[in-house]
Amino acid sequence: MTLTDAAHALQARHAWEPPRALSAADPELADLLSAEAERRASGLQLLAGENLATEAVLAALAGPLVDKYAEGYPGRRHHTGCAVADATELLAISRARALFAAEHANVQPRSGTSAMLAAFAALLRPGDSVLAMSLEHGGHLSCGSRANFSGRWFDVIGYGVREQDGLIDLDQVRELAKAHRPKAIIAGSISYPRRLDWAAFREIADEVDAYLVASAAQITGLVAAGAVPSPVPYADVVVAATHKLLRGPRGGLLLCTGELADRVDRAVFPFTQGGAAMNEVAAKAVAFAQATTPEFGAYIARAVEGARALATALARTGARPLTGGTDTHLVTADVSALGVTGAQAERRCAAAGLMLGKCAVPFDAAPAAETSGIRLGTGAAAALGLGPAELAEVGALIGALLSGGAPAAAAARVRELLQAAGAKGSR
Numbered sequence: 064m065t066l067t068d069a070a071h072a073l074q075a076r077h078a079w080e081p082p083r084a085l086s087a088a089d090p091e092l093a094d095l096l097s098a099e100a101e102r103r104a105s106g107l108q109l110l111a112g113e114n115l116a117t118e119a120v121l122a123a124l125a126g127p128l129v130d131k132y133a134e135g136y137p138g139r140r141h142h143t144g145c146a147v148a149d150a151t152e153l154l155a156i157s158r159a160r161a162l163f164a165a166e167h168a169n170v171q172p173r174s175g176t177s178a179m180l181a182a183f184a185a186l187l188r189p190g191d192s193v194l195a196m197s198l199e200h201g202g203h204l205s206c207g208s209r210a211n212f213s214g215r216w217f218d219v220i221g222y223g224v225r226e227q228d229g230l231i232d233l234d235q236v237r238e239l240a241k242a243h244r245p246k247a248i249i250a251g252s253i254s255y256p257r258r259l260d261w262a263a264f265r266e267i268a269d270e271v272d273a274y275l276v277a278s279a280a281q282i283t284g285l286v287a288a289g290a291v292p293s294p295v296p297y298a299d300v301v302v303a304a305t306h307k308l309l310r311g312p313r314g315g316l317l318l319c320t321g322e323l324a325d326r327v328d329r330a331v332f333p334f335t336q337g338g339a340a341m342n343e344v345a346a347k348a349v350a351f352a353q354a355t356t357p358e359f360g361a362y363i364a365r366a367v368e369g370a371r372a373l374a375t376a377l378a379r380t381g382a383r384p385l386t387g388g389t390d391t392h393l394v395t396a397d398v399s400a401l402g403v404t405g406a407q408a409e410r411r412c413a414a415a416g417l418m419l420g421k422c423a424v425p426f427d428a429a430p431a432a433e434t435s436g437i438r439l440g441t442g443a444a445a446a447l448g449l450g451p452a453e454l455a456e457v458g459a460l461i462g463a464l465l466s467g468g469a470p471a472a473a474a475a476r477v478r479e480l481l482q483a484a485g486a487k488g489s490r
């Protein structure tokens with residue numbers, strides 16, 4: 064099995080047309096999807112968490128398991144007719160365990176947030192204290208937002224990064240852990256572009272007898288390819304996602320020790336979910352297999368090298384990449400020196416077909432709706448075959464746009480880059 068050729072995938076998406084069954088039954092919705100296909104093909108996707116699912120993954124999603132009800136786990140279902148569902152889930156589990164060298168995998172969570180909810184349910188009781196990266200410094204909302212179960216039902220204490228270099232302050236993590244004695248420490252972020260020191264987090268967790276949970280949804284594909292250190296040998300539970308760098312279906316994944324397997328499984332079903340989406344489980348199995356191929360390794364290397372080139376190019380324009388660069392597919396940059404807010408930067412780039420996100424930077428003085436920064440990810444670009452040379456150019460284009468350059472010229476160049484990506488892969 065190989066990854067679908069980048070250009071083929073791109074062309075298939077450019078040419079997407081609603082199947083007749085859909086356009087006949089529901090022309091209104093078919094039109095909406097056609098508009099989305101056009102939007103998707105008209106720009107370069109640089110949002111950190113979005114990617115392009117592979118054609119094989121899309122095929123599995125649309126396959127016959129879409130109809131199957133299979134509450135429970137293989138061999139222990141609440142429904143009849145589950146032999147194929149069982150075999151499919153066992154295949155997904157064994158592939159996930161092998162890919163991540165994990166003792167146990169649960170492939171049923173519907174999203175990263177559902178997986179985190181189950182991790183909390185497996186290890187904690189409401190009211191327990193948890194130490195996690197603060198939202199202002201890059202923590203996900205499932206790691207302590209007051210608007211989310213985590214911040215509402217748990218006592219979440221936040222750690223952050225150092226102002227001088229933007230790196231996680233492990234001394235602060237240790238001090239807070241000793242002061243608050245949390246039941247669990249969560250390591251991981253939606254925007255931190257550097258490798259995490261899992262061993263150091265494990266050491267701190269052990270010092271205060273806390274569980275260590277890795278919030279690794281953003282970097283799941285990097286871990287699969289060995290491009291960043293894996294949290295699996297260190298964390299009690301790893302919360303992962305299959306739709307980001309992994310190019311699988313929208314969904315979550317839990318990895319844990321054998322000792323916690325039963326608790327984690329019961330926390331997913333029946334505690335926080337009903338029947339799993341078996342077509343998503345099938346598509347996850349496909350993504351896990353594709354992640355072992357040399358093509359996947361090359362794509363991940365392209366994403367990381369592309370991000371590095373993008374950060375360097377942005378720095379040349381006067382934007383300030385946080386932490387000075389990146390070890391991952393993520394680039395977070397303060398753009399205030401260019402005289403724009405994050406929200407203005409997002410709008411200007413969108414007008415030129417460059418889809419990136421505004422992002423609060425640590426110690427941000429701008430209002431939350433504006434922010435001082437932007438966050439970019441190179442996963443979708445790398446999936447289209449774009450590498451460091453193209454992403455360096457994208458960085459320069461962004462700098463020009465933020466310094467007042469006209470969107471029309473940049474938009475024309477973005478279209479050329481996308482067309483070249485198509486031509487390159489069709490050889």
Ligand SMILES: *Cc1c(COP(=O)(O)O)cnc(C)c1O
Pocket residue numbers: 112173174175176177203205251252253278279280281282304314315
């Ligand atoms: C993307 C992400 C999530 C949430 O994933 P959803 O599937 O949108 O719920 C959680 N944590 C981190 C670190 C993420 O990057």
